[in-house]
Amino acid sequence: MSGTAETGHARNAANYKKLLVEIQSFSTTYNPSAVEIKLAALQSLGTNLDNSLTSVRDTFKPYKNATNARKELFNKLSKYTTRIFKALKACGATKKEITDGASLEKKIQGTRITPKHALDAFIHSTHKTLTGTQPTDNSTSPDTLQEILDHSASQMSFDNRIENFKKFISFLSGITKYNPNETDLKITALNTHAANLVILNDTVNSTFVPWANARIQRDKYLYADATGAHDIVLQVKSYVASVFGAASPEYKLISKISIKKFTKHTRKSKKIQD
Template identity: 35%
Template sequence: MASTSEVGHAKNIANLNLLNTNILALGAIYNPSNPKLKLTNLQSIYTSAFTQQESVNNLVAPYSVAVDEREAIFKPLNRELTKLRKAYKATEGVTQVELEDFMTIIRKLKGVRKSTVIISTNPDEAQASYSTSQMSYDQRTNNMDLLISLLQNTPNFNPNETEYQIATYQAKKAQMLLKTQAVADTFVPLNNARSLRNNTLYLSDDNLVDIANKAKDYLFTILDANSAQYKAISKIKFKKR
């Protein structure tokens, strides 16, 4: 199923198919001098756009799943780190300076807002938003590394409870790295597919929206404004995002 962000693109594609169906029904009277407005070319554009949109749809789900799985690793950290602070503070011999260092790292680990799935239709905007999000998660993982190092270098930090043990946080860091990489691995093909689709629909010199609207302009020159065909075609809209 297409995501909500893909519905507008799918509508443009579906409307081109509808326009092509109306043109086919007109028969020989549809005879533009511009070869780009020929029915065969319009059908070719539709086929390309439909295939590219399907590719995007198929890649949205893996990316969304990867983002959700990463969030499942990062989201509980705030609560877990609050409890870890108590365990660290209760450790014999921990100094005020060590506690301040600990809290500095904790604040950095907590200070990132939840990521969302990239929905921008502009490839540059999507890439920039993704890069910022990815960098934030990379920074949090790096701060987890700093936290582990601090715990390892605190002489008496050796809690009996598994949830506070260094090995537990080492395992968390490994999962953070794995899930963040999975987001990167699924975003790149999705972003590439969106770029290809957007080029066909909106950005190329002979993009779907412009060509379809030119075809409508031609149709209005050969149809009676009061005809059923004219009224049906006039309702078919093509919009750039």
């Protein structure tokens, strides 16, 4: 999770709450006809923003714990697979069996699928659901979208390594001479290891989904067209300027309160203009 980006979203929410405090100080003079910028609606959006930020924080920890556990086990897979292959070579297997085993071992070492492939798949699916998350739209921030793409690429990579490891086990099961004395190299142990890899990989995906959905929802509250805090603040500023005047003390109280909207293409941010 990008600390800089997350700080930016939290700052935007804090700035919105600051604007809300100032609007409340205007008392009954603040009386817009537009329902979406009435005080009750502004307060409701503020509450939703607070809750969404809490949800992002609360759902991140299980996901982080799951990714750490998966990383620890998968980091050992390459050396483990090398030991298995050495045991195959030492058991008296034929040259063809050793050659085939070497090919499978190489596949298990794995090359991570780049986010570019995940992005192609994402575009091809016309922004439909990825890995169980709700569909994104133009309110989804670049960092949230990137997390989804990176997760998709990572899952594809781990899925491939698991599948190749299972194929390796199946291959070894058909070789009569492969029957090592070492407990952790026996077929039973290999199957157990494969099952553990699957469990940890599935846990990462199942914990990612609520975290990604929490981020998508937070982004909607902040950046959705017309209803998000970004556009609402613009509308509020226009109303306050119309009631009190652009040179009034009331307008000056809120004119410098800025919310940054992140763009998909440049990943830079732009401030709301006064």
